Amino acid sequence: MNDNRKISLKVLGSGTSTGVPLVGCSCPVCTSADPRDRRDRCGFYVSLDGFGIQIDVSPDFRNQALRHSLPRVDAVIVTHAHADHCLGLDDIRRYNTIQNCEIPLWAREGTLNSLKRIFGYVFECPPSQVGMYRPRLAANALPVFPEAAQIGPFLVRALPVPHGPVESVAVELAADSRRIVLCSDCSAFTPELQALAREADIFVLDGLRDRPHAAHLTVDDARAALAKSNCRIGRFVHIGHDISHAELLGRCADTPRIKPTFDGEELEI
Numbered sequence: 001m002n003d004n005r006k007i008s009l010k011v012l013g014s015g016t017s018t019g020v021p022l023v024g025c026s027c028p029v030c031t032s033a034d035p036r037d038r039r040d041r042c043g044f045y046v047s048l049d050g051f052g053i054q055i056d057v058s059p060d061f062r063n064q065a066l067r068h069s070l071p072r073v074d075a076v077i078v079t080h081a082h083a084d085h086c087l088g089l090d091d092i093r094r095y096n097t098i099q100n101c102e103i104p105l106w107a108r109e110g111t112l113n114s115l116k117r118i119f120g121y122v123f124e125c126p127p128s129q130v131g132m133y134r135p136r137l138a139a140n141a142l143p144v145f146p147e148a149a150q151i152g153p154f155l156v157r158a159l160p161v162p163h164g165p166v167e168s169v170a171v172e173l174a175a176d177s178r179r180i181v182l183c184s185d186c187s188a189f190t191p192e193l194q195a196l197a198r199e200a201d202i203f204v205l206d207g208l209r210d211r212p213h214a215a216h217l218t219v220d221d222a223r224a225a226l227a228k229s230n231c232r233i234g235r236f237v238h239i240g241h242d243i244s245h246a247e248l249l250g251r252c253a254d255t256p257r258i259k260p261t262f263d264g265e266e267l268e269i
């Protein structure tokens with residue numbers, strides 16, 4: 001292992017599908033002055049040796065790329081085709097220009113099919129639109145655990161997880177014997193997910209709010225699962241407007257390794 005090579009994880013968005021603040025909401029969290037209470041839709045940027053993978057491309061992606069000066073996007077992974085995870089895909093085209101190449105897009109077969117339907121003009125450009133500025137993406141079927149895909153320096157494994165009536169995937173990125181597991185949308189901490197996340201260097205898990213939700217874990221579910229995984233750094237994500245960051249931090253005072261994440265949090269391992 002080369003200790004000088006650091007894997008960097010940037011949390012681009014920590015919020016649920018509406019984002020926080022919600023449009024038209026005047027609750028204490030939506031009107032909070034604490035910048036950590038501004039929660040964009042979910043997205044992560046993981047990089048090593050200048051190779052950057054974008055995990056999920058939310059409708060907030062353009063602003064996230066600007067805010068974090070994301071230098072390049074060498075590959076895109078989409079966990080599932082919910083609007084909050086894929087509607088920023090069109091803005092990847094700027095990186096086609098910067099890098100002067102097609103960019104690989106990885107997703108499970110069913111998710112790829114949904115993306116091809118939503119973004120028909122990207123994948124099957126009608127003759128009338130040839131020459132229009134659109135993303136150039138090479139679609140790849142993301143193999144499912146225990147199969148793995150080598151994406152740049154990362155060995156990537158995708159584990160299907162229940163997400164209410166549909167499925168999403170937990171994504172494990174491994175390099176130099178270090179592992180990050182990202183699972184922003186998930187309604188049950190399954191035995192398979194427990195096994196994948198066990199002793200991960202970083203484990204980021206869905207923790208929406210206190211009230212149960214059919215498609216997401218609660219904050220207490222997430223905290224218990226993160227503790228059980230014995231991960232080195234645990235964060236919960238996909239957070240709604242019900243609880244402020246300061247209050248969540250207060251609840252986690254006795255678990256320094258396990259906390260809510262926030263937009264712009266950067267972790268290195």
Ligand SMILES: [Zn+2]
Pocket residue numbers: 016017042082084085184185238
């Ligand atoms: Zn979501």
Ligand SMILES: [Zn+2]
Pocket residue numbers: 021022025026027028029030031241
């Ligand atoms: Zn609110």
Ligand SMILES: [Zn+2]
Pocket residue numbers: 080082163168185
């Ligand atoms: Zn979702």
